[in-house]
Amino acid sequence: MDILVLINTIITVCTYAVALFFLIAIVRSFLRTKKIQDALVYCIIMVPFILRLLRLK
Amino acid sequence: MTMLQHSLAVIVVIALVFAIAKKCKACTELTLLLAAVGAIIAHLILPMGEDPRSALPFTEIIRHVVEGTFNYFDVCLTFLTATFFMTLYKEAGGVNYMVRQIVGRFYKKRILLLLLLTVVMMVPGAVTGSGATTVLTVGGLVGAVLAAMGVNEDRRVALIFLLAAMSAACPPINLWAMMAAAGANMPFVGFTWPLLILSGVGALVSTFYLTRGVRNTKPVEEVLGNLPEAPAGWNALRAFVPFVVMIVLIMGARIFPAWWPVFGLPMIFMISAGAVLICSPKKVKVMEIAVTTVQNLKELVGIMVVVGILNQTLTLTGARGLISLAVVILPIWLLFAALWLILPVAEGVLQYAVAPLFGVPLIMLFNMLGYNPVVALSCWSVMWPVGDCLPPTAVVGRAAVMEMNYKGNYYKGLVKNALVPMLVILALCTITMIFNKPVGDLLGV
Numbered sequence: 487m488d489i490l491v492l493i494n495t496i497i498t499v500c501t502y503a504v505a506l507f508f509l510i511a512i513v514r515s516f517l518r519t520k521k522i523q524d525a526l527v528y529c530i531i532m533v534p535f536i537l538r539l540l541r542l543k
Numbered sequence: 544m545t546m547l548q549h550s551l552a553v554i555v556v557i558a559l560v561f562a563i564a565k566k567c568k569a570c571t572e573l574t575l576l577l578a579a580v581g582a583i584i585a586h587l588i589l590p591m592g593e594d595p596r597s598a599l600p601f602t603e604i605i606r607h608v609v610e611g612t613f614n615y616f617d618v619c620l621t622f623l624t625a626t627f628f629m630t631l632y633k634e635a636g637g638v639n640y641m642v643r644q645i646v647g648r649f650y651k652k653r654i655l656l657l658l659l660l661t662v663v664m665m666v667p668g669a670v671t672g673s674g675a676t677t678v679l680t681v682g683g684l685v686g687a688v689l690a691a692m693g694v695n696e697d698r699r700v701a702l703i704f705l706l707a708a709m710s711a712a713c714p715p716i717n718l719w720a721m722m723a724a725a726g727a728n729m730p731f732v733g734f735t736w737p738l739l740i741l742s743g744v745g746a747l748v749s750t751f752y753l754t755r756g757v758r759n760t761k762p763v764e765e766v767l768g769n770l771p772e773a774p775a776g777w778n779a780l781r782a783f784v785p786f787v788v789m790i791v792l793i794m795g796a797r798i799f800p801a802w803w804p805v806f807g808l809p810m811i812f813m814i815s816a817g818a819v820l821i822c823s824p825k826k827v828k829v830m831e832i833a834v835t836t837v838q839n840l841k842e843l844v845g846i847m848v849v850v851g852i853l854n855q856t857l858t859l860t861g862a863r864g865l866i867s868l869a870v871v872i873l874p875i876w877l878l879f880a881a882l883w884l885i886l887p888v889a890e891g892v893l894q895y896a897v898a899p900l901f902g903v904p905l906i907m908l909f910n911m912l913g914y915n916p917v918v919a920l921s922c923w924s925v926m927w928p929v930g931d932c933l934p935p936t937a938v939v940g941r942a943a944v945m946e947m948n949y950k951g952n953y954y955k956g957l958v959k960n961a962l963v964p965m966l967v968i969l970a971l972c973t974i975t976m977i978f979n980k981p982v983g984d985l986l987g988v
Contacts, residue, residue: 537612
């Protein structure tokens, strides 16, 4: 069971890495867009990703 | 002002803000966000009657908004990773390889070819839960094969839309069912068979109805000549390994729950995406594909984040309770008679927001009346995507038009041709909903 706990810990870390990966993609999309409405939507989408990575939520 | 009147006033404010924002050409995501902000402001300003709630400081408002953004965070992550996996597979040339193989081997066997094309269309939506993803990943290719088979433009675009809608309803990922079940604290278990049967029948009816009277007369070489080439190096093993990895990871948790690690769907899709990278004979730009994925899913992920905020706000202000109450006291015969129309129309207006807003109280009502909520929710979750071609949003319909470069009239072409299969799907779901108990007993859910 210890191995399972270790694997689950690794998976948790990987899930944070996935969140970071998509946050970078969202930021890049935000920087590329020229439409204000789209930029606002990207900002809203970023919120949960940033808070998850900062472990605030 | 009583609490009932207060909540009613909040709903009126939401409707007003929504209408004004739409009139000002704001996108659906911002419209819903503004409606949520309007609801909070109305909640702060309007009196709450004899039973006032505790004061709502600014920090609490922020907390509620932030809590709301997390309501569907897991669903968003699943959605992003699944679409990333499918886009990676497409960019690596896997989809081209699959379609060319199917056409090369089965072009002369019309029924088998149509069945396989239906399966190809169903897979991306089934694993991502998004009809738009289906259109963007395989819609163009399948459309090209249909054109080569002699299916006319109007029918072709209608079929691509309908298959995309049914693929979004197909299990294992049905976002409407997942969001509504999550909102009603109901485990997402037992949905596979009802969703698979309803969406599968819907897809088959659409395929064979819209390709009726068509004969494959062109030589297969000419058809293959019109399809994009797959990169050299692809073979059956490489093409299937990513899907085998995905299926093993999903099934492993069901077969060996005691000692299988908890991967979660996002990680399963990322590991499958890793398998695509290993199997692909062509190098792909991973971050560029991630950016494309985010850009393609901006509307859908944005809506899910904003719907979470709106949901939290509705709960805070008592408006959600009022909506639930309004749904729960409706006569059941009215629901059976009208849901086939209400659900697709509401989907056209609210998109995924419709699932937590209408789905949750409906689940509670059906559960309270002793009906089978799993079968009923499955029926609604197949009816909702049918409305994805309806205004004002028409996300999947518009995606199909863009991807197929369709020049005809949207309503007289796409919607008119899709109407008969749509009505068949809605009738099938309504009948299943009415006979939910025997269907539930038959399927063991």
